[in-house]
Amino acid sequence: MHLDHTHDGPTAVSADAHRPDGRRRALRIGLGGPVGSGKTATVAGLCRALRDELSLAVVTNDIYTREDAEFLLREAVLPPERITAVETGACPHTAIRDDISANLEAVEDLEDEIGPLDLILVESGGDNLTATFSKGLVDAQIFVIDVAGGDDIPRKGGPGVTTADLLVVNKTDLAPYVGSDLARMAADARAQRAELPVVFQSLRTRAGVGEVAGWVRAQLAAWTA
């Protein structure tokens, strides 16, 4: 019996840090943000960057299809048994925040079926700026916005932008074409988030997902410490 293990029995309940067999469970990181901002592309990049050093798996939450899971399968970023799609009943934010049971089942089954995992990435189907992950489901969350969605999003704030453990401003390569002011986005994000980190990235450049992968490694180091 572990100190932070409050539920005995065959299946763990939500946030317990240990699995029923006493092993520490995988770190769970959520990726949320508006549709099209680059969540799936970031997940794919993270899988490619981390799969040789970590045992990882992905859970997708699509709005009404299995597109995200199918994209990841097509790109072969991980073996198929490491990618699971959860159906969300037209409400992806419900499935990651208000009623997380289907997602918990998915992460539990992944750990049962493919053995010890270091990291599980949970992507939300994405609907609006208020969608955040429950602490019962993930240990840390990344909010992904892009420069093309309007450079006033950091200023507008909202729970995702303000409270996510990491804010990613994606598609910086497009900034010149859509007239987004990156310096202003950075200043607004700092004002909203105080000390919380922000990463500007373009998946079209060589650096790609590198900085975010570094952040994930640091989270994992803290989790296993």
Added chain:
Amino acid sequence: MSRAALLVLADGRFPAGGHAHSGGAEAAVRAGRITGAASLEDFCRGRLHTTGLVSASLAAAAALGADPVTLDAAADARTPSSALRAVARRLGRQLMRAARATWPSGELDSLAREFPKGAHQPVVLGLVARAAGLGAQDAAYCAAYESVSGPATAVVRLLSLDPFDASAVLARLAPELDLVADRAGEAARRVPSDGIEALPAVSAPLLEITAEDHATWPVRLFAS
């Protein structure tokens, strides 16, 4: 026994996975059988007196202490569609998770151990009612109400139906919900003397058939 525990369990926001399921309403909407409040009411009435009655009876029997393994087999036998059997077990597992955190209980722990991938949802519901200090009638009410509230909520999303109309449908069904809960409770009380056969075995063939088809749709809003 606390009356208020019934409100906690019956609340549509109780986090047990139901929000992702339409109870067959998505298939019925696509087929043109539900187009508005009136046809939603017909659909719900049909579901209530078939699936709803069976679920309510299983839940009541479980709440009265009938053997959950026997009840689970009885639920299997009363659910011809394998897609619906899988859904019932998935929802049972999700309810189990929420309930064990909400009303910790040895009985729930042992049922979870017996069925790691989930027992039929109504059977779990009956044991959850026990764990919450509720009675058989309460369990029957929860199951019967869920059998109509799920489709009603889903149709609000699927058809952009006026949510007030959907609530009015549920209110109009209330007297029949009483009836079904009573019949379920009576049947469950006969199980100790008459065996599991005392539980109703009515079914709605169209719901079973369309569930099999729905499970193959590549694009859908609801898991069932």
